[in-house]
Each structure stands twice: as structure tokens, then as C-alpha cells.
Amino acid sequence: MRKELTRITFRQLEVFRAVCEHLSYSRAAEAMALTQPAVSLQIKQLEELLGQPLFDYVGKKLHLTPAAEALLATCEQLLSQLQALDMRLSTLQGALQGTLQLAAESSAKYLTPHLFAAFRAQHPKVSLSLTVTNRAQLIRRLGDNRDDLTLMSQPPQDMALEFFPLLDNPIVAVAPAGHPLSHAAQLPLSALENYPLLSREPGSGTRKAVEEFLQQQRVHFKQGMELMSLEAQREGVLAGLGLALLPRHAVRGELGSGQLLELPVEGLPFKRSWCLLYPRQKRLSPVAEAFYRFCQQERLNLQRQLA
Structure with missing residues (x-):
């Protein structure tokens, strides 16, 4: 050298x-x-x-x-190894310490802080560095080994990954208060076709799941509008621009206040799971390993708390 x-x-x-x-x-x-x-x-x-x-x-x-x-x-490897050394030295001293580099799909960002808070209650010296992005970017980050762990739905099948289903992700149809369909007791999915559907950008995991579901049900919306975030979709529905199929967690507040309504559509909610994962060949840091095991062991409790 x-x-x-x-x-x-x-x-x-x-x-x-x-x-x-x-x-x-x-x-x-x-x-x-x-x-x-x-x-x-x-x-x-x-x-x-x-x-x-x-x-x-x-x-x-x-x-x-x-x-x-x-x-x-090389720089990323060296700094990562130095951080891992710091974590291991802290562990030898009896306290888990360091930063968890976590990447999460946009639809999971409403749950991730609560998930980490439950972990941090046991390990108060651990901090969180959270990156929130869409599915396509998460897959790129996985390939580049940018994060300790990744929280996303539908893990890519062409990558060697360790993962387990962590939390349910129910997708529901939402409409603004006072919508013409709001008084129906039960609706076929096809009843939504006459209204514009607000969808996420290409590369979104939620969009991918919704498109696959609609294709399976042979339902085709005549009108649509593409928005770049869950927040934009939610605000679009509130403004009366159309309907949306969204994770229930993302609109929990608006459903609770009555600003949005969950339509009683046959076959909904359809469910996907958020999975916690990492590349199979990756060696986890002590903090990442502890968080992964915590989520495995506390999965049922977390599901009840965050339902």
C-alpha cells in the first residue's frame, strides 16, 4: 500500500x-x-x-x-466499521449505544417513530437516523448498502434478503365527507370507477400494491390524477379531487375527525405487510441486530399497540 x-x-x-x-x-x-x-x-x-x-x-x-x-x-466502509466499533465498545461497557440507520417506505413513516420509541424505551442511548422515500429508491439503497435496516412492503424477489413481516398495512378506499357514495351500506369495487382515482408516483410501493389489486379485480378507473406523496393524495381527497386507496394508518386522524370516510367496499381493506429486512450477506451492527430481534420478539405487542 x-x-x-x-x-x-x-x-x-x-x-x-x-x-x-x-x-x-x-x-x-x-x-x-x-x-x-x-x-x-x-x-x-x-x-x-x-x-x-x-x-x-x-x-x-x-x-x-x-x-x-x-x-x-471505501469511505462508507471505513466509517461504518468505526461506528460498529463504537457500538461494540459501548456494549462491552453494558449499555447499547449508537445510531440506527433506518430507511422506510413512505407509507410506513407514520408508524416508524412509534416503533423506534418502543425500542428506545429499553435502550435510551440509541438514536435514530431515518430516511423516508419510495419503494424504487429503497431498492437502490439496498443495492448500495446504505442503511442498517429497511422497512418496506413487498420485498423485491430478485435480491437475497433476510426479512420477516412486521406489521399489517391495510389499504382502504377513502372519500371526503359528504361524497355521493358516503351513505351506502355496501359497495362493489366497480362503483368507484366513475370517480377520479388519486394515485402515487411511479416507484411507490402503495401504487404498485393498488395497481396489482385493481388488475386482479379487473377494475379500471376512467379518470386519474398522479400526486407525489401520501400527503398530497390525502389533501386531494379532502379537496374533492377524487377518491384514493390509501394505508389506513396514513389517514387515521382524518378518519377519526370525520373529514374523510372509509367507504364500505367489498374486498377492502386488502392487506399487505410492512417487512423489516436487510441484505443477507450484511453483518448487522449491535444496534441494528438488537432492533431486528426486538421487532421479532415484540411483533404481536407492536401490532396491538399500533393497530
Whole structure:
């Protein structure tokens, strides 16, 4: 190994990772409470040690060079190992300590804080770093090994994963108060076809589940509107733009207040499960392993508490 590489510091790697994340020296400096010249100096010193440039400016945008891509992969491994060492040393001292890097599908974000709070009641020194995104992005993050654990519905079948079903995810049809269908005692699913359906963006797990269900039931909506989040869907229904098939957890407050109504549709709710998972070849940190086991052991209690 070249002697120059042994002179790389963890501080330089942290600054480098921040620049990669923000693709901006100024935003990286702001995130790390440094000056922009200080960030530039750290990157320059890294480039001198590596003997290769790390970033290119193309069209006024910062781009990673092949050397930066290679360094970033190593950087993530080194910092992850250092964090794992910190956790293991804390465990040896008798207290679980560290940060759980958890990624969750958008539809699960309403439950994730409650789930972690139950775990943290037993391990108060553990903190949470939560990333919420859609299914497509979660699959990319799984492939890049970005997180400790992932909470999502319908685990991808083409990946080697360890997982178990954690919580039910009931999907219901919702309408605004006063909707023409609100007084029906029972409705066939086809009765919804004459109204616009508000759906999520491509890549959403909820959209994938809804499309598969409608296809199985041979129901086709004549009108539709694509919205980019569960919140936008919910507000769209409240505004009278159409109906939506949504996780019941995502509209619990509005159903309770009467702003939204759960329509009594035959075959609904249909259920999917949120699964807790990680790549099979991944070695879990002590915090991640403890959280995974906690969720397995407390699954029935959690289902009752979060139903």
C-alpha cells in the first residue's frame, strides 16, 4: 500500500463524504459548520495524497470522478466499521449505544417513530437516523448498502434478503365527507370507477400494491390524477379531487375527525405487510441486530399497540 494513503484522516473522509452528498462545497461547509476554504483545503489535500482529482465541474455542476467513486465506497466502509466499533465498545461497557440507520417506505413513516420509541424505551442511548422515500429508491439503497435496516412492503424477489413481516398495512378506499357514495351500506369495487382515482408516483410501493389489486379485480378507473406523496393524495381527497386507496394508518386522524370516510367496499381493506429486512450477506451492527430481534420478539405487542 502506498504510504500516502496512510496519511488520510477520518476528518478528510467526513468532509469528502459531505461534498459527495451535497455536490457542493458551500453546502457541505454549511452542513459541517466549516468555511468553504476549509472544505476546499481538505479536498485538495486528499487529491494530493491520492494523486488524482476527485471532482469535475461540468456545466457548473460538481461531478464525482472514478477516483471519487472508489474512495466513497471505501469511505462508507471505513466509517461504518468505526461506528460498529463504537457500538461494540459501548456494549462491552453494558449499555447499547449508537445510531440506527433506518430507511422506510413512505407509507410506513407514520408508524416508524412509534416503533423506534418502543425500542428506545429499553435502550435510551440509541438514536435514530431515518430516511423516508419510495419503494424504487429503497431498492437502490439496498443495492448500495446504505442503511442498517429497511422497512418496506413487498420485498423485491430478485435480491437475497433476510426479512420477516412486521406489521399489517391495510389499504382502504377513502372519500371526503359528504361524497355521493358516503351513505351506502355496501359497495362493489366497480362503483368507484366513475370517480377520479388519486394515485402515487411511479416507484411507490402503495401504487404498485393498488395497481396489482385493481388488475386482479379487473377494475379500471376512467379518470386519474398522479400526486407525489401520501400527503398530497390525502389533501386531494379532502379537496374533492377524487377518491384514493390509501394505508389506513396514513389517514387515521382524518378518519377519526370525520373529514374523510372509509367507504364500505367489498374486498377492502386488502392487506399487505410492512417487512423489516436487510441484505443477507450484511453483518448487522449491535444496534441494528438488537432492533431486528426486538421487532421479532415484540411483533404481536407492536401490532396491538399500533393497530
